[in-house]
Amino acid sequence: MNARILIIEDEARMRRLLELVLREPGYEVQSAADGKAGILLWKKWQPNVVLSDMKMPEMNGLEVLSYRNSNFPDTPFILLTAFGTVETAVAAMKEGAFDYLTKPIDNNLVLELVARALAASAARATENAGIIGSSPIMKKLHQEIAMAAKTTNSVLITGESGTGKELTAKAVHAACSGQDSPFIRVNCPAIPKDLLESELFGHRRGAFTGAIEDRAGAFTAANGGTLFLDEIGDLPLSLQPKLLHAVEQKQVTPVGGTYAQTVHVKIVSATNRDLEGMVNNGEFRQDLYYRLNALQLQMPPLRQRREDIEKLANYFIQAFCHQYNKTPLQLDNTALAVLQTYDWPGNIRELRNIIERGCLQCRGNIFTADLLPTAITRGKTDYQEKNSSEINFNLFGREQELIIKALQECGWNQSRAALKLGITRNTLRYRVKKYGITTIRD
Numbered sequence: 001m002n003a004r005i006l007i008i009e010d011e012a013r014m015r016r017l018l019e020l021v022l023r024e025p026g027y028e029v030q031s032a033a034d035g036k037a038g039i040l041l042w043k044k045w046q047p048n049v050v051l052s053d054m055k056m057p058e059m060n061g062l063e064v065l066s067y068r069n070s071n072f073p074d075t076p077f078i079l080l081t082a083f084g085t086v087e088t089a090v091a092a093m094k095e096g097a098f099d100y101l102t103k104p105i106d107n108n109l110v111l112e113l114v115a116r117a118l119a120a121s122a123a124r125a126t127e128n129a130g131i132i133g134s135s136p137i138m139k140k141l142h143q144e145i146a147m148a149a150k151t152t153n154s155v156l157i158t159g160e161s162g163t164g165k166e167l168t169a170k171a172v173h174a175a176c177s178g179q180d181s182p183f184i185r186v187n188c189p190a191i192p193k194d195l196l197e198s199e200l201f202g203h204r205r206g207a208f209t210g211a212i213e214d215r216a217g218a219f220t221a222a223n224g225g226t227l228f229l230d231e232i233g234d235l236p237l238s239l240q241p242k243l244l245h246a247v248e249q250k251q252v253t254p255v256g257g258t259y260a261q262t263v264h265v266k267i268v269s270a271t272n273r274d275l276e277g278m279v280n281n282g283e284f285r286q287d288l289y290y291r292l293n294a295l296q297l298q299m300p301p302l303r304q305r306r307e308d309i310e311k312l313a314n315y316f317i318q319a320f321c322h323q324y325n326k327t328p329l330q331l332d333n334t335a336l337a338v339l340q341t342y343d344w345p346g347n348i349r350e351l352r353n354i355i356e357r358g359c360l361q362c363r364g365n366i367f368t369a370d371l372l373p374t375a376i377t378r379g380k381t382d383y384q385e386k387n388s389s390e391i392n393f394n395l396f397g398r399e400q401e402l403i404i405k406a407l408q409e410c411g412w413n414q415s416r417a418a419l420k421l422g423i424t425r426n427t428l429r430y431r432v433k434k435y436g437i438t439t440i441r442d
């Protein structure tokens with residue numbers, strides 16, 4: 001679906017020019033000659049981006065912006081101003097305009113700005129879908145999700161267990177098809193092998209024992225929306241040609257059926273297995289792999305984005321305190337440092353579970369390190385840093401991490417820990433105070 005752009009501009013020549021420029025790359029464009037007509041169209045047509053002139057009779061651009069702030073705060077707004085009226089442009093930016101353009105309009109600049117506005121609102125939509133994280137690696141992912149939503153090709157989401165593959169699939173769906181269209185998940189390993197074909201493509205009455213009536217499959221149920229094939233690495237080889245055909249031809253034939261039905265679905269698959277390796281070993285069809293992997297989103301493990309741990313932990317604390325009717329807890333520095341030091345083999349799911357447990361156990365107002373399982377407070381478990389890209393290069397975090405590790409290994413005896421770290425006891429005491437590290441008792 002093409003993005004919808006609304007132009008509100010009283011000067012007819014300018015309106016036509018903008019329409020032409022924006023229609024060129026395929027946007028749907030509508031325009032209004034004054035603020036009031038613009039607002040009517042806005043309500044009816046729900047544009048993705050609005051460009052509005054500043055100086056217009058009756059309602060000026062800032063008034064249109066104020067309407068947007070109360071009614072459609074998520075729609076990016078671009079103000080068109082006359083040359084030399086920077087003050088108005090600054091006021092508009094303060095009021096939440098995405099950006100402004102000065103007349104005469106530079107065609108390329110308009111296109112660039114609209115594209116940026118669309119990408120920014122798509123990124124916001126994925127954040128609204130509950131994907132927390134603002135580390136550089138997550139910012140890139142937010143952009144990639146926006147891209148994945150735009151393409152009609154299939155999307156493959158890879159990553160370790162608990163990294164947020166399903167959440168990301170839902171975000172792609174929300175950003176591309178909208179909330180009203182279907183999102184159908186098929187968890188491949190959970191369905192018995194001989195029922196999977198019928199689950200995906202449906203069956204006709206009498207196709208096999210137990211098929212007492214016609215039944216639509218997941219493809220048909222997902223028509224107009226997204227089909228999420230979870231754990232696709234577990235799809236039996238025997239079913240792969242039929243899936244390839246369905247994805248390529250956009251047609252499905254139910255088990256026992258003779259006619260194919262056309263379906264329009266976005267295919268999003270996920271796996272924590274090495275599909276490429278499986279292709280090399282002959283365990284997964286190469287042609288299907290290429291088809292499903294037109295665009296790949298790689299979910300980073302949590303240990304590669306430790307800067308997000310604080311935000312995630314606080315997000316889960318808020319969520320669980322709300323769920324369990326508790327006053328919001330405050331995460332103390334030591335608990336946070338411990339969370340930031342651990343390697344999280346179970347990734348975000350593990351963090352979420354540990355925070356939930358802590359919230360339930362907590363009696364006071366502070367989430368302290370005592371609420372964390374000993375496996376975590378004792379430091380890294382058996383996870384080995386596999387390659388240099390996974391090493392924490394943040395010196396500040398690294399120092400804190402080493403101090404806590406040394407203290408943990410020395411049973412929180414500062415003299416022994418100082419010896420281990422090769423610093424004096426006073427220096428260690430100073431650092432412990434600086435980082436707000438408090439003793440943890442198991």
Ligand SMILES: Nc1ncnc2c1ncn2[C@@H]1O[C@H](COP(=O)(O)OP(=O)(O)OP(=O)(O)O)[C@@H](O)[C@H]1O
Nearest residue numbers: 130131132160161162163164165166167272348349
């Ligand atoms: N970035 C995130 N922000 C907030 N919550 C997240 C994030 N990523 C994952 N979660 C939460 O972590 C849990 C695990 O996520 P999800 O089920 O999407 O992971 P997965 O990669 O599909 O895991 P698996 O491979 O085990 O199926 C869910 O409760 C999800 O809501």
Ligand SMILES: [Mg+2]
Nearest residue numbers: 165166230270
């Ligand atoms: Mg999953």
